Amino acid sequence: MDGPGATELRPIDTDLLDALLHPQAATVAVVTTPGGPARRGRPALPPAGFTAASFTAVSLEPPVVSFCLASATVSWPAVARAEHVAVHLFAAGQQGAARALAAGRPDRFAAGPGWSPGPFGVPLVDGALAVLLCRVTHRVPAGDHAVVIAAPLALGGGRHGAPPLRDRGAFSAA
Numbered sequence: 001m002d003g004p005g006a007t008e009l010r011p012i013d014t015d016l017l018d019a020l021l022h023p024q025a026a027t028v029a030v031v032t033t034p035g036g037p038a039r040r041g042r043p044a045l046p047p048a049g050f051t052a053a054s055f056t057a058v059s060l061e062p063p064v065v066s067f068c069l070a071s072a073t074v075s076w077p078a079v080a081r082a083e084h085v086a087v088h089l090f091a092a093g094q095q096g097a098a099r100a101l102a103a104g105r106p107d108r109f110a111a112g113p114g115w116s117p118g119p120f121g122v123p124l125v126d127g128a129l130a131v132l133l134c135r136v137t138h139r140v141p142a143g144d145h146a147v148v149i150a151a152p153l154a155l156g157g158g159r160h161g162a163p164p165l166r167d168r169g170a171f172s173a174a
Helices: 014-021 076-081 095-103
Strands: 028-032 048-051 056-062 063-071 084-089 115-117 123-125 130-142 147-159 164-167 170-173
Touching: 014 084, 028 063, 028 076, 028 123, 048 076, 048 147, 063 076, 063 170, 076 130, 084 147
Parallel strands: none
Antiparallel strands: 028 048, 028 084, 056 063, 063 147, 084 130, 115 123, 130 147, 164 170
């Protein structure tokens, strides 16, 4: 392509790619999954919770959602074994809870927000705008992440209000 207004394309540089994609604002989605008992030489896993790198509706008929998670995180072993997860769409004012669950500690629920065990042992975080209880159907490796595809089984609404947005790695009002 030549001429005025032509787009210059350059080889991928990961720092530049991160700078281009990071500013995209997104709804704060927190995923929780139960831990698991020790089995076949694998250690027991504590419940996991994390702020999803991305969350999206894939299909309405049948209902399917997806989220991404870096496979090097402390939450990945629990997600890799989980049959069920909960996706929480947080409300404004829950930034502290999102930060607690985004911390890189395996004991996130010990000092984190109020929560209770839900169906299948999935932790449910109190006060979310919406909660989707999902059955994991696929885990697709994608670079240093995995795309987790899940079928919503139940929907819960917590409260009304505007969701916070994650913008450039920080939380802001919608």
